[in-house]
Amino acid sequence: MVGPQSGPQWRVTVDPSRCIGSGLCAASAPRHFTLQGPYATAVGDLMEPDEEISDAAECCPTEAITVEEL
Amino acid sequence: MTAPPEASARTYPFNNPAGLDLDPLYAQLRATEPLSRVRLPYGEEAWLATRYEDVKFILGDPRFGRAAVIGRDEPRTHPRQQDSGLLTMDPPNHTRLRKLVAKAFTNRRVETLRPRVTEIADGLLRDMKDLGDRGDLVEGFATPLPIMVICELLGVPFTDRHNFQVWSEAIISTTSLPLETIMEYMGALHAYMAGLVAQRREQETDDLIGALVRARDEDNDRLTEQEMVELLAGLLAAGHETTVTQIPNFVYVLLTNPGKWRELVADPTLIPNAVEELMRYVPLGTAAAFARYASEDTELGGVLVKAGEPVLGSLGSANRDERFFKDPDTLIFTRETNPHIGFGHGPHHCVGAQLARLELQVALGALTRNLPDLELAVPADEVPWKTGMLVRGLKELPVRW
Numbered sequence: 078m079v080g081p082q083s084g085p086q087w088r089v090t091v092d093p094s095r096c097i098g099s100g101l102c103a104a105s106a107p108r109h110f111t112l113q114g115p116y117a118t119a120v121g122d123l124m125e126p127d128e129e130i131s132d133a134a135e136c137c138p139t140e141a142i143t144v145e146e147l
Numbered sequence: 148m149t150a151p152p153e154a155s156a157r158t159y160p161f162n163n164p165a166g167l168d169l170d171p172l173y174a175q176l177r178a179t180e181p182l183s184r185v186r187l188p189y190g191e192e193a194w195l196a197t198r199y200e201d202v203k204f205i206l207g208d209p210r211f212g213r214a215a216v217i218g219r220d221e222p223r224t225h226p227r228q229q230d231s232g233l234l235t236m237d238p239p240n241h242t243r244l245r246k247l248v249a250k251a252f253t254n255r256r257v258e259t260l261r262p263r264v265t266e267i268a269d270g271l272l273r274d275m276k277d278l279g280d281r282g283d284l285v286e287g288f289a290t291p292l293p294i295m296v297i298c299e300l301l302g303v304p305f306t307d308r309h310n311f312q313v314w315s316e317a318i319i320s321t322t323s324l325p326l327e328t329i330m331e332y333m334g335a336l337h338a339y340m341a342g343l344v345a346q347r348r349e350q351e352t353d354d355l356i357g358a359l360v361r362a363r364d365e366d367n368d369r370l371t372e373q374e375m376v377e378l379l380a381g382l383l384a385a386g387h388e389t390t391v392t393q394i395p396n397f398v399y400v401l402l403t404n405p406g407k408w409r410e411l412v413a414d415p416t417l418i419p420n421a422v423e424e425l426m427r428y429v430p431l432g433t434a435a436a437f438a439r440y441a442s443e444d445t446e447l448g449g450v451l452v453k454a455g456e457p458v459l460g461s462l463g464s465a466n467r468d469e470r471f472f473k474d475p476d477t478l479i480f481t482r483e484t485n486p487h488i489g490f491g492h493g494p495h496h497c498v499g500a501q502l503a504r505l506e507l508q509v510a511l512g513a514l515t516r517n518l519p520d521l522e523l524a525v526p527a528d529e530v531p532w533k534t535g536m537l538v539r540g541l542k543e544l545p546v547r548w
Contacts, residue, residue, distance in 0.1 A: 098486055099500070100207040104493040105238035107209050115486040129239060135246040138501050139254050 087126050088145040089119040089134075095141035102133040102142060109133070110142075123147070156192050159185035159459075160224060160434030164539055165532035167396060169430050173197050173464040181448035185222070185459065188321075193222035193438050194450070194458040199468035199488070201448045202460035205439045207493035211458065212237040215440035222457055224434050225537065226326040227317075227333075232377050234437055238494055244370055245498065247362055248378060251300065251355045254501040260296065261505060267295050268513035276517070281524050281547035288514075289394035289544070293506055297386035300502075301379065302354025303343060311339060315384035316536075321433070323535030333380075340380040344372075355382070382499070389431065390503050392540035394510045397425045399544060401511075403527045404478055411480075412519045415512060421480045422507045427487030428478055430463025431538050437495070462488050518548040 089109065091102070093116050102110035102117050106129040110117050119142075124130060126146075134142035161170035176183050176197045185195045196202045205211045214237040221228055229235055233244060250256065268288075275287040294312070298305045316324060317332035324332070340356075347360040356379055363375050370378070401408045411417055438457035445452050452458055466487045467475040473482075490497040497503065514521060523530070524545040531542040 099490075099496040100203070100493040101496055104207045104209060105242045112207070115484065129242075132239065132242040132246050136242055136249045138249065138252065138496070138498075 085126055086123045086147045087130060088122060088143075088147055089124050089130055090122075090143050090145075091117050091119055092141045092143065093118075095139045097139055097141075099138055101136050101138070105136065106130055106133040117141070156184040156186040157195075159187050159195065162433060164433040164534045164536070167400065167429055167539055169463050169467060173461060173467070174469075177464060177468060177470075182450040182452070182458075187222045187434070188224055189226060190220045190222040190228075191457065194447075194452060194456060195435060196448060196458055196460045197464040197468075198448060199465040199471040202462065202465035203488060203492050204447065205458045205460050206488070206491060206495070208445075209238070210442050210445050211439035212442060213437065213439060213495065214240070215442065215455070216438070216457075219440070219457070222438050222459065223436065225321040225329075227329050231373070232381055233498075234495060241494055244374060244378065245494075247359060247370060248355070248382065248498060251358070252498055252500075252502055254504075257502045257505045260300070260502075261509065263299070264292070264296055264506060264509045265513065268292055268509050269517065272513055272517040276548070281545070284398060284544040284546050285391075285395050285541055286543070289398075289510070290391050292394070292510060293387040293390035296502070296506060297383060300355055301383055301386070302347075302352050302356045303383055307339070311336060311383060312387075314339070315388055318381070318384045319388050319537045321535050321537055323533075336380045336384060337376055340383065341376050344376060344379070355379075386499055386502075389497075389499075389538065390506050392538050393429065393431060393503070393507065395541045395544040396429050396431070396539065397422075397507065397511065398514065398521075398546075399523075399527075399530065399541060400425060400429060400478070402521065402523050402546075407478055407480075408515075408521065411511060412515045415515055417480045418508055418511050418515070419504075420482070420485070421511065422504060423485045423487065424478055424480055424482060425507075426489035427466045427472070427485060429489075430466070431489070432462060433537060433539050435459035435461040435464075436537060462491065518546075521546055521548050 096116045098115040103112045109120055109130050111120055134144050161172045181198045183195045186192050213235055216235055271288050275282045294308055295305055314332040314336040317329045343356055344360055347357045351357055359375050362369055438459045440457050441452045441454055443454045469475050490500040524547045533540050533542050
């Protein structure tokens with residue numbers, strides 16, 4: 078496992094005012110997103126870069142997912 | 148009266164496809180047997196989930212997938228077994244393909260179409276009014292509106308509609324067409340789309356066909372030629388068959404539920420909520436479809452679903468689950484939240500959902516504004532319903548204004 082200091086990190090957030098709870102991100106990137114009631118949230122604030130995360134962001138129907146490279 | 152789930156499979160679908168009523172058996176199963184064994188006209192036996200939580204679970208949990216359908220005899224109401232396309236894929240393969248088209252259907256992108264969709268809707272209603280004080284809303288309004296929109300978005304000539312409208316029936320037909328005709332129409336639709344793709348290689352365009360062709364030609368690994376053609380053909384067909392059907396269904400429900408049409412005429416700001424409520428209330432599908440296969444033993448609704456077993460989830464039943472929605476059989480435009488699953492849930496959540504929402508909002512807005520005195524021109528029980536389709540819908544909606 079790569080430690081938090083050893084590589085680039087992504088800050089991943091889900092905007093609750095945009096999320097419609099389609100379940101796309103939680104189903105396609107279950108290690109990174111979870112549904113809390115009707116809305117999705119990111120599992121943790123900082124994440125190791127992973128195509129699964131950016132793909133989920135690109136598939137989000139309301140563009141509620143933001144990925145920031147730190 | 149309820150049998151233990153394994154005892155004998157019920158014959159499914161329960162419903163008569165004519166009309167929009169859900170069979171009372173769904174409510175009974177939700178109460179007493181949330182996971183039931185069912186046998187469909189084609190394919191292997193399956194579980195049927197009817198409660199909101201269970202249906203949402205099988206649609207969204209990675210332990211239930213669609214890719215396993217390949218090589219299985221899928222439980223289904225239509226003769227054709229689907230063997231390719233987004234609905235036979237799971238993440239991450241599914242995500243790779245879906246993200247190529249998802250961008251064209253985000254709410255930000257479709258919102259830019261609102262003025263144009265409104266212009267089309269108002270124009271169609273003006274034409275209907277010019278012809279008299281009555282007409283068929285299916286032919287005059289609900290059919291051309293979504294078709295014009297998807298044509299402009301994809302870059303398909305609207306003048307070809309009489310061909311691809313006929314071929315599109317192949318993707319929603321259960322018994323309305325013989326299998327040979329379904330296969331013939333699918334082939335024709337794919338060949339037609341391949342022709343439009345070839346045109347983009349001669350001359351680039353800004354539409355969605357052009358964008359996909361560029362995505363593929365820049366990087367062949369993104370999607371195969373066949374995937375691209377099937378994806379585009381699927382968007383064209385699904386992109387209008389559903390909304391074409393849902394606009395008349397919505398209007399029919401509004402005109403046959405006392406006071407509901409007038410409520411929207413009096414306060415058009417209710418329309419976005421009304422569209423969500425109608426998506427919840429109107430069971431578009433004639434039956435649960437696209438079974439999810441369990442990849443491991445999983446408990447669902449108090450029953451152990453074994454690895455490899457297919458589970459169907461009824462969206463219509465989930466959306467009427469009294470455990471989740473207050474007064475589920477009543478149309479209420481002022482619900483505070485409405486997490487219905489009328490567009491599905493999980494990786495296969497309708498890719499065109501935001502476009503459909505826009506079209507449905509614009510359609511109801513234009514109708515209430517232009518034809519505030521709209522009413523059925525025949526008794527409600529005399530409107531003709533389609534049969535032999537995956538979706539419930541009207542052949543005609545005779546109205547006067």
